[in-house]
Amino acid sequence: DAGVIQSPRHEVTEMGQEVTLRCKPISGHNSLFWYRQTMMRGLELLIYFNNNVPIDDSGMPEDRFSAKMPNASFSTLKIQPSEPRDSAVYFCASSHKGLAYNEQFFGPGTRLTVL
Amino acid sequence: GIQVEQSPPDLILQEGANSTLRCNFSDSVNNLQWFHQNPWGQLINLFYIPSGTKQNGRLSATTVATERYSLLYISSSQTTDSGVYFCAVNGGEYGNKLVFGAGTILRVKS
Numbered sequence: 001d002a003g004v005i006q007s008p009r010h011e012v013t014e015m016g017q018e019v020t021l022r023c024k025p026i027s028g029h030n031s032l033f034w035y036r037q038t039m040m041r042g043l044e045l046l047i048y049f050n051n052n053v054p055i056d057d058s059g060m061p062e063d064r065f066s067a068k069m070p071n072a073s074f075s076t077l078k079i080q081p082s083e084p085r086d087s088a089v090y091f092c093a094s095s096h097k098g099l100a101y102n103e104q105f106f107g108p109g110t111r112l113t114v115l
Numbered sequence: 116g117i118q119v120e121q122s123p124p125d126l127i128l129q130e131g132a133n134s135t136l137r138c139n140f141s142d143s144v145n146n147l148q149w150f151h152q153n154p155w156g157q158l159i160n161l162f163y164i165p166s167g168t169k170q171n172g173r174l175s176a177t178t179v180a181t182e183r184y185s186l187l188y189i190s191s192s193q194t195t196d197s198g199v200y201f202c203a204v205n206g207g208e209y210g211n212k213l214v215f216g217a218g219t220i221l222r223v224k225s
Contacts, residue, residue, distance in 0.1 A: 029210060042131055043201065043215040056212060089156060097211060103163040104203075104213055109156055 002026070004107035006092050012113045018080040021110045025094030033104060034067055034077050043091070049075065056079040062072055074085055082114045117142045121202055121216035128192045128223050136187040136219045138202030145206055147178055148213065149187050152199040161187070161200075192223045 013019055025032045027043040033048040047057040052069045060067070064083070069075040079086055089111050093104040118141040128134055140147070149161040162169050162176040164185065169176050173192075180186040189196055199220050203213040 033212065035213075042217055043203075045212040046211055047212075050211070059212075091158065091214075095211070102205075102211060103148060103160065105160060106150075106158040109158075111156070 004092055004094050004105055006090075006107035006110050007100075008110060009108060010111045010113075012115065013082055014059070014115050015083055016081045017114075018078065019082045019086075019112060021077040021090050021092075021112070023075045023077070023092030023107060025092070026105060027073070029094035029096050029105075030072065031095045031097045031102070031104075032073070032075050033095075035091040035093060035106075036087040037091065038087075039107070046077070046090075070076060079112075082112075084114045087112055087114050117144070117204060117206055117214050119202060119204055119214055119216035121200075121219050123162075123219060124217065125220040126222070128221065130192060130194060130223055130225050132192050132223075133188070133190045134192060134221070135222075136189070136200050136202075138187070138216055140183050140185075140202075140204050142183070142206050143180065144204040146213070147185055147202065147204045148204065149176055149185070150201040151196075152201060152218070154198055158201070182190040189221075192221075194223045194225050197221055197223050 007022045034046040037043045049069045067077045068097045089109045091109045093106045095102045095104045120139045136203040151159045166180040175188045203215045
């Protein structure tokens with residue numbers, strides 16, 4: 001079975017440019033999460049969706065960040081305009097939300113560098 | 116919010132040695148996971164273990180939910196075990212999100 005798929009794997013862009021990160025969750029999973037990993041803050045949740053609906057976006061740092069999930073098999077995280085402090089590894093994860101079984105599985109991540 | 120503390124922060128082992136990593140959390144949890152982040156940055160699921168004991172090869176984990184801690188045991192360590200080990204939890208009050216500890220950096224020397 002395919003795991004969580006993310007693209008691109010690496011992105012280098014200049015300050016002010018728009019960046020779009022993409023994620024395809026594991027088939028059959030109905031929860032999707034976007035996390036960010038930095039040296040200073042470690043791994044932290046940005047936003048998560050249940051059944052394509054955003055549930056908790058309290059981790060989204062500011063209005064420059066937005067996330068969408070137009071269907072069960074695709075999500076995007078957009079940064080516009082990007083800034084050097086956005087440089088980080090962005091992970092997407094998915095799980096099947098049920099009574100007890102909600103183990104999260106992570107994609108390979110997108111390493112973003114904003115110059 | 117819930118706090119997650121991992122110890123030790125870093126560890127150097129000789130190949131073949133055993134080790135125990137600890138994760139303390141500040142509130143009751145519905146989910147606890149252990150991950151290994153390899154040198155290429157991938158987060159690999161090791162255990163989903165909100166309570167009880169599980170074993171997978173040379174690795175095993177125990178969570179004592181009533182005392183709010185979990186232990187990850189690595190036996191007969193290999194150089195491929197090197198990387199960062201994360202404990203992550205979520206509790207019902209905090210929704211479905213995982214809160215990560217700072218990790219334990221493990222280096223296994225040959």
